[in-house]
Amino acid sequence: MTVATVPDMNPPRRKSFYKRNEIALTPWLFLAPGILFFAIYVIIPIFQSFNLSLYAWDGLGEARYVGIANYQELMTDRAFEVSLWNNVKWLAFYLLAIPAGLFIALFLNQTVVGIRLYKSLFFFPFVISQVVVGLVFAWFYNPSFGLLNTILGWVGLGPINVLGDPTMVTYGIIAAGLWPQTAYCMILYLTGLNAVDPEQIEAGRLDGAKGFRMLWHIILPQLKPATFICFVVTIIGALRSFDLISIMTNGGPFGSSRVLSFYMFEKALSEYGFRMGYGAAIAVVLFLIMLVFIAYFLFSMFREERGH
């Protein structure tokens, strides 16, 4: 059985492949440069680090495959344990910048003469470089001429050597880090406070809310986006707390103020380091910790997007 089909003498003009898929393709075309560079500079290095962490390599000779030996060594490495704990301390105490920033923002959110000047003075520490902040605090803590011991002397305390005492040193550096970070959170909250709806405050006031109840039930819910951003930048700031440590203590005394990023640098890239594989293993652990937060942030933003 044969069916003779009459060929269509006038086929519709076939559009080009691009024209047919324009809607689907165009976004990808625009995204392409971004994806390309993100892949080269972020995604691929992540996998390279994973790979490198399975080798013993001094950066010069042949890399030798050692399996998970680097990770096994990490498990018994006390310096690593100290660094990990310091990272936890950083994450926990650095978050103090959020309530402190909120408090200062509420305090500054009023109209008096010269308030702009006060605001900029409070914002000042965020503008200066972390290196300068580190130096200033290192001098502040200095046991021979530091201001801290002078002040403690007035009330009959001290002297203490914050940066020379392994139990205090991390807290001392976190305190230095809180100074600019509080200013950062403050400015985020100040912009958030501008957007607070005065009518809701009015309504709350009519219902008899004031003081802390007003703050908790009326103001804070409206500041939720600002709080979220504060949380994000503070967590990120805590995890990359490298420069302050490097300036103030160089990881010391005897390694008690190191965090993972600093330990990784010391093992892989510093003067006496060049254990690339071991450094990569530390970096992988740090990445996994960050991944928890990154996943949470992405999830929150995704939920936010869908909500609208």
Add this chain to the structure above:
Amino acid sequence: MHSMLKASIAALATTAVLTGGALADGHGEKLSGDLKIFLDTSNPAPRATMEDMIARFGEMHPDLNIETTIIDREAYKTQIRNFLTANSPDVATWYAANRMTPYVSAGLFEDVSDLWAEEDIATNLASTKGAMTIDGKQWGVPYTYYQWGVYYREDIFNELGLEEPTTWEQEKANCQAILDSGRKCYTIGSKFLWTAGGWFDYLNMRTNGFDFHMELARGEVPWTDDRVRATFANWRELIDMGAFIDDHQSYSWQEALPFMVRGEAAAYLMGNFSVPHFREAGLTDDQLDFYQFPAITEGLELAENAPTDTFHIPANAENKDNARAFLRFVVSADNQTLINNGENLGQLPVNASSSVDNDEFLNQGFEMLSSNSPGGVAQFFDRDFPAEMAAEAMQGLQEFMVFPDNLDDILTRLESVRARVY
């Protein structure tokens, strides 16, 4: 007798002719082409010295196109790995002894044993040959070195009627007298760790001798060995006396200088590079003096630290002949006299035929190293020990200085590092 004298004169004359010939050879032959030099001498004085030296070399060889790059001293330590593997210069600075090992074993430094076989270099540079040798070959040439020792406040010693100690008992008696006068015996800033390494070097070399110290550096002796413990026991005597300034773990070595300048501490175990700093701070040569670290174990030959800075030819260099000519020029007697004088580096020349600048501290250092260091000459803790071992160990040394009771823990930790590193 007569013929012997004649023979000696003849021999001397031959040497003179040979040396003269070699010199003429080196200077007469005009070089051409390129010469790319990388330097880590980024501090102002050494930088000027090096630039001047290269300019003089350039004048001798007008057709030679010299390109000099000066890199920050700290940054250089990490960058050298990159430029030795790709885009090599023809000449690069570095440090002697174990610090060369990674590059020698990776085949990145050129074997320059041929230079060391030349009469002129073989005779005049013999004292530093050991520090440049790995596996029986030489991998570069030194250009300067300096002594370590105890720099002290002469006026404080005079005030208390103390003399330069030569034994450990005297040292401790002096220290007690200084402590009784309300001062500290030694200033030190151990924030960047290596200063504690200097103390360990001396205490260990004086307690157990140079050979033992080197065995430890090569990983042949466990850190938990009783002899190592003896070294720490001696150190502990000073720590328990309160000999060192408080809170030294918070200071860099420069930040520890004011304690001595203000007279709050009487002495500083340091390298000779600290002298210009003392002078700038206002100490005159009447107030500042130097003594060799005293003997501890009787009958042990004294040994010293004398870190040596060096020039090397990278294996991937393109103009190795020019580079060799430059190295010959660097170590030549006249150049060594010039670049190490007080107006330039202010350190000791490596060439035995050079003259040492007339400076109180250089003279004492030269005297000490040439006649009173029979045990041997070490480089420095972080140059003799492999980098990884040095990093962990210096951290342990700092911890020991702050918490001497942690010694057992520190030594066990170092022993496990030793098991892994070597």
